[in-house]
Amino acid sequence: AQTVTQSQPEMSVQEAETVTLSCTYDTSESDYYLFWYKQPPSRQMILVIRQEAYKQQNATENRFSVNFQKAAKSFSLKISDSQLGDAAMYFCAYTTFGNEKLTFGTGTRLTIIP
Amino acid sequence: DSGVTQTPKHLITATGQRVTLRCSPRSGDLSVYWYQQSLDQGLQFLIQYYNGEERAKGNILERFSAQQFPDLHSELNLSSLELGDSALYFCASSVGIGGRETQYFGPGTRLLVL
Numbered sequence: 092a093q094t095v096t097q098s099q100p101e102m103s104v105q106e107a108e109t110v111t112l113s114c115t116y117d118t119s120e121s122d123y124y125l126f127w128y129k130q131p132p133s134r135q136m137i138l139v140i141r142q143e144a145y146k147q148q149n150a151t152e153n154r155f156s157v158n159f160q161k162a163a164k165s166f167s168l169k170i171s172d173s174q175l176g177d178a179a180m181y182f183c184a185y186t187t188f189g190n191e192k193l194t195f196g197t198g199t200r201l202t203i204i205p
Numbered sequence: 206d207s208g209v210t211q212t213p214k215h216l217i218t219a220t221g222q223r224v225t226l227r228c229s230p231r232s233g234d235l236s237v238y239w240y241q242q243s244l245d246q247g248l249q250f251l252i253q254y255y256n257g258e259e260r261a262k263g264n265i266l267e268r269f270s271a272q273q274f275p276d277l278h279s280e281l282n283l284s285s286l287e288l289g290d291s292a293l294y295f296c297a298s299s300v301g302i303g304g305r306e307t308q309y310f311g312p313g314t315r316l317l318v319l
Contacts, residue, residue, distance in 0.1 A: 124304055134293060136310035137207075143305065182248065188304040191236065192250040192261055193297075 093118045095185050097196035104173045105204050111158075112168045112199045114183030122188040125159070125166045130198070131179040139181070142166065170201075178203045208232065209311035211296050217317045223284040226314045228296030230277055236260070236299045237279040238308060239271060243292035254279055255302050286318045 094117045104110035116125070127139040142150045142159050150157050154171045170177055183196040208231035218224055230237050239251040241264075250263035254273035265271075268286075273279045283290060293313045299306035 122304075126307070128310075133312075134315075135207075135312050136295060136297075138307060138309065141307055186304045190261070191253060191299070191302055191304050191306070191308075192238070192263055193240070193248075193308060194250070195248040197247055 093120070093185055093187070093194050095183050095194050095196040097183055097199050099199045100197070101200045101202070103202040103204055104170075106173055106175060108173055109169060109171045110173055110201065112170075112181050112183075112201065114166045114168070114196055116164050116166065116183075116185050118164070118185065118187070120187045124186050124188075125157075126184040126186075126193070127155070127157070127166075127168045128182045128184060128195075129177075129179045130182065131176075136182075140168065173203050175203050175205065177201060207309040207311065209296060209298050209309055211294075211311035211314050213314060214312065215315050215317075217319065218286060219319055220286055220288060222286050222318075223282065224286065224316065226281040226283070226294055226296075226316075228279045228281070228298075228311060230279070230296075230298030231309055234298035234300050234309075235277065236302055236306065237273055237277070238297040238299075239265075239279070239281050240295040240297065240310075241292045242295060242313075243289075246292075248295075251281070260302065283316070288318050291316055291318045 180198045184193045210229045251265040253261040296311045297308040
């Protein structure tokens with residue numbers, strides 16, 4: 092069974108600094124997709140970034156980028172120039188081709204220190 | 206705003222009761238997913254519908270059922286409610302199937318069973 096592990100329950104970072112959130116996954120599939128979702132205090136689930144496993148290039152969305160290490164089954168999220176609005180729970184998620192259910196990690200609570 | 210709507214936003218009911226949660230997907234999306242977020246179980250996939258047909262089942266209790274209607278909106282029915290059913294229930298939608306499609310989440314329905 093596929094599993095997603097986020098080993099950092101909580102992280103904190105100074106405003107304007109850079110922080111990296113870790114995620115590892117376990118799968119025997121070759122065609123899969125990885126996502127980072129953000130859940131602010133409003134509890135809305137917001138897509139931050141996605142990565143296709145077949146793409147070697149790491150995905151980037153403005154201040155958010157990933158470090159995708161396929162062999163190591165690692166998918167970390169880097170947030171640059173952290174802002175107060177980045178404070179939220181961040182969930183790493185996985186899905187495969189032909190099986191669309193998202194499997195989530197347990198989340199990392201990110202605090203931004205002004 | 207993801208374009209996915211869920212009603213009601215909050216629901217308070219008593220044990221043994223039955224409730225119906227409603228979801229309208231983004232315009233053009235054919236696939237609807239239901240997820241449960243609870244403190245002890247985290248985010249878990251319940252069930253998926255695609256164009257009116259059930260496509261995948263996850264950790265959904267027998268007391269729970271769902272359907273997707275011809276206009277593509279979906280309803281999740283929870284019956285014989287127990288205290289442990291208190292959770293945030295998310296609906297998500299995507300254009301199609303295959304796993305590569307990004308799922309966009311609604312704001313959730315917060316259920317409290319007393």
